[in-house]
Amino acid sequence: MYFHHSEDRQMLADMLGRYLQQRYPFDIRNKISASPEGWSRTHWAELAELGVVGALFGEGAGGFGGTGFDIAAVFEGLGKALVVEPFLGTLMAGQALAMAAGKQDALLAEVIAGTTLLAFAHEEPQSRYDVSDVETQALPNSAGWALQGCKAVVPQIEAADRILVSARIAGAPGDEAGIGLFLVDKAAARLRGYPMVDGGRGGELVLDNTPATLVAKDGFPLIEQAIAAGIVALAWEAVAVMDVLKTTTLDYLRTRRQFGVPIGKFQALQHRMATVALEIELARSAAISAADALGQDRRTRERAVSAAKYTIGRVGTLVAEESIQMHGGIGMTWELPLSHYAKRLTMIGHQLGDEDHHLERFIALGHA
Amino acid sequence: MDLHFSPEEMAFREEVRAFLKDRLPTRIAEKVRTSKRLTKQDMAEWHAILNERGWYANHWPKEYGGPGWSVAQAAIFDIESALAHAPRIVPFGVSMLGPVLIKYGSQAQKDHWLPRILDGTDWWCQGYSEPGAGSDLASLKTSAVRDGDHYVVNGQKTWTTLGQYADMIFCLVRTSTEGKKQEGISFLLIDMKTPGVEVRPIILLDGEHEVNEVFFTDVRVPAENLVGEENKGWTYAKYLLTYERAGLAGVGGSMAAFNHLKEIAQSQRKGGRPLAEDPLFAARLARLEINLENLKITNLRVLAASGSGGSAPLEMSAMLKICGTEIRQEITSLTRRALGPYAQPFVSEALDEGFNGAPIGPDYAAPVAVDYFNNRKLSIFGGSNEVQREIITKALLEL
Ligand SMILES: Cc1cc2nc3c(=O)[nH]c(=O)nc-3n(C[C@H](O)[C@H](O)[C@H](O)COP(=O)(O)OP(=O)(O)OC[C@H]3O[C@@H](n4cnc5c(N)ncnc54)[C@H](O)[C@@H]3O)c2cc1C
Numbered sequence: 001m002y003f004h005h006s007e008d009r010q011m012l013a014d015m016l017g018r019y020l021q022q023r024y025p026f027d028i029r030n031k032i033s034a035s036p037e038g039w040s041r042t043h044w045a046e047l048a049e050l051g052v053v054g055a056l057f058g059e060g061a062g063g064f065g066g067t068g069f070d071i072a073a074v075f076e077g078l079g080k081a082l083v084v085e086p087f088l089g090t091l092m093a094g095q096a097l098a099m100a101a102g103k104q105d106a107l108l109a110e111v112i113a114g115t116t117l118l119a120f121a122h123e124e125p126q127s128r129y130d131v132s133d134v135e136t137q138a139l140p141n142s143a144g145w146a147l148q149g150c151k152a153v154v155p156q157i158e159a160a161d162r163i164l165v166s167a168r169i170a171g172a173p174g175d176e177a178g179i180g181l182f183l184v185d186k187a188a189a190r191l192r193g194y195p196m197v198d199g200g201r202g203g204e205l206v207l208d209n210t211p212a213t214l215v216a217k218d219g220f221p222l223i224e225q226a227i228a229a230g231i232v233a234l235a236w237e238a239v240a241v242m243d244v245l246k247t248t249t250l251d252y253l254r255t256r257r258q259f260g261v262p263i264g265k266f267q268a269l270q271h272r273m274a275t276v277a278l279e280i281e282l283a284r285s286a287a288i289s290a291a292d293a294l295g296q297d298r299r300t301r302e303r304a305v306s307a308a309k310y311t312i313g314r315v316g317t318l319v320a321e322e323s324i325q326m327h328g329g330i331g332m333t334w335e336l337p338l339s340h341y342a343k344r345l346t347m348i349g350h351q352l353g354d355e356d357h358h359l360e361r362f363i364a365l366g367h368a
Numbered sequence: 369m370d371l372h373f374s375p376e377e378m379a380f381r382e383e384v385r386a387f388l389k390d391r392l393p394t395r396i397a398e399k400v401r402t403s404k405r406l407t408k409q410d411m412a413e414w415h416a417i418l419n420e421r422g423w424y425a426n427h428w429p430k431e432y433g434g435p436g437w438s439v440a441q442a443a444i445f446d447i448e449s450a451l452a453h454a455p456r457i458v459p460f461g462v463s464m465l466g467p468v469l470i471k472y473g474s475q476a477q478k479d480h481w482l483p484r485i486l487d488g489t490d491w492w493c494q495g496y497s498e499p500g501a502g503s504d505l506a507s508l509k510t511s512a513v514r515d516g517d518h519y520v521v522n523g524q525k526t527w528t529t530l531g532q533y534a535d536m537i538f539c540l541v542r543t544s545t546e547g548k549k550q551e552g553i554s555f556l557l558i559d560m561k562t563p564g565v566e567v568r569p570i571i572l573l574d575g576e577h578e579v580n581e582v583f584f585t586d587v588r589v590p591a592e593n594l595v596g597e598e599n600k601g602w603t604y605a606k607y608l609l610t611y612e613r614a615g616l617a618g619v620g621g622s623m624a625a626f627n628h629l630k631e632i633a634q635s636q637r638k639g640g641r642p643l644a645e646d647p648l649f650a651a652r653l654a655r656l657e658i659n660l661e662n663l664k665i666t667n668l669r670v671l672a673a674s675g676s677g678g679s680a681p682l683e684m685s686a687m688l689k690i691c692g693t694e695i696r697q698e699i700t701s702l703t704r705r706a707l708g709p710y711a712q713p714f715v716s717e718a719l720d721e722g723f724n725g726a727p728i729g730p731d732y733a734a735p736v737a738v739d740y741f742n743n744r745k746l747s748i749f750g751g752s753n754e755v756q757r758e759i760i761t762k763a764l765l766e767l
Contacts, residue, residue, distance in 0.1 A: 126637060128643075129708065197711070197738065258503050259503070260507075321744065324748075328502050329749070331748075332573055335571070350709055
């Protein structure tokens, strides 16, 4: 048993950490986050140059990583600095493309080089995390395919050059069979972008007879695995955010004085801090388990992934709320990075399935 | 025991409902219902309407312009107002300072300030907290030094809610550094337009300008603006806090917010059914509903025990503050959960009156996440919930 990153991965993590510390401090992050684009092409290019995108994909796809623990190392680094750039969409779309039997090598090479950006547009306004609830229709025509429907709350979709879209070729919403995966050019798509409450931007994708290229006819297993990778990423991002919140709150308990003593002397706060620290360790264990399970059989993988997302959701709310509370009024301010970490952590709970969704899914998978 | 309203109280409730139906401007109620930003004018407009009916200072004694309501009547008014989506009465002048002046102010102060609170001439804000004096309020440092007919005030207040609108601020200031910290504090009324007063905004995590820092540099305040006796301000401040906390139970507001949550849970769908029927979500809703019902009755019990006049025993008002704020926070948390992915988008302009862009996701989604984050304040201000728990056990243990 060994609970450390391999040497290569540790090097990558250190390098990413150094880069973000020097080039992506909090005030820069907030500027990028609130800019009209909501992300920075410069940082994207430089991070790609450092190999951060390549680390998300296996050798078969032209990368040099791609395992659960590679994803973990990258997203832990990104989480620490509250990075808003489109890594999650790139990871999920790229992983699905890599699984889709060949032909995507050229595109993936551009993605890894940082010159082409991807988004993963799967969820729909009505689907509420149900992976098989796809209403968007794919209709064959003389030129190939055309898509009809709507995709909801896609992170950083405006940043993408190509969008990986799920659409139904056959069957009814709720069927796992009959969901295809398609590539849509951003230029051909109708987007409605908007700011997100935790920084950066997201958007709705409206498909109205939109031309699309078929990537996979039987897309469900690919989508499920892409989402599993996405959840591992979010779990590690969340763990990093929680670590920052923990460190910051501990510092505050040591330095803020009321009634003539550091507030960390109050047992009421000591016990709460202890609970926060303990729960974060359990969340980290869940994230490790999910990263490990990514390469395993479906049931093992999906149970571990749902367990992790449930845990991150539950613990994330606790840690976000408690960190603000233990800071008092100052924890409520825009000026303090803390509140932005708390917002991000809370919103991770709303991505790719919430606490209740994954608890129910864990139960269902147990029966399978 | 009789949990039910008497026929007279029922009749009063009808009277309140009729008044709200008749006089609460639809424009304002709609803004409250949809959690849009209220302007100073919106709030002042509602205060004026209430004042015209004699219901603005509804817990003041009759001789000062109050309606002379019983405890039950005041509770009915609070709940009905909230359910009708009336704005909450801004508490600083009418609910906080008013009772202090009535109990401790001089005749001249009452004659001067109380009518101005009623007719909205003065917008008040509360200058208690300082950067170094939050929970440990008695360690406040802002000083007031007597100089002839004036006090000269130096120091800083912070977290001053709606101070950007205020004409006046009531402050706790240090007039003595001898003896116990609590015994050197005075209660002073300061005109915000006095030279040397500077207000700087603090932006909260939801991006809103709700609170401020207020700086005082050699601010000359007429000595007649001292309330009660010098160095007795702590007594008055504590008296005021019992009013602040009881108001913070916010039962009516939570009932309205819970109704809204139930509607959302009916309209959101999960697995082909209303979210309200999802077993896990239904359990969350049910727990909340039970807690809210328990709070409602507890609130009435506390009000009944404290009699008309409205001030409750310290540990009971502490209990109400904790339960009321935690329930409200849980409602906002569950509303956020109910939205699923649509809790994430945030278009700030959508909270302005007259915004007519298409909503992103359901039309009720826009304010939900920021409401949740903003309401984290409830367990911090008005005496943090940790401090409230200290108050309860201190009173119970008598160690
Ligand atoms: C949105 C908002 C509006 C406000 N409006 C006003 C206003 O209009 N006027 C005004 O005067 N003030 C206002 N306040 C200030 C508010 O009253 C203070 O924030 C509050 O008293 C807590 O003080 P603090 O923020 O300095 O936190 P601190 O006192 O530093 O507390 C930090 C943490 O330590 C805990 N703690 C402190 N002492 C103890 C103890 N003895 N035992 C256990 N735990 C303890 C607290 O509970 C908290 O979790 C407002 C605050 C907010 C957030």
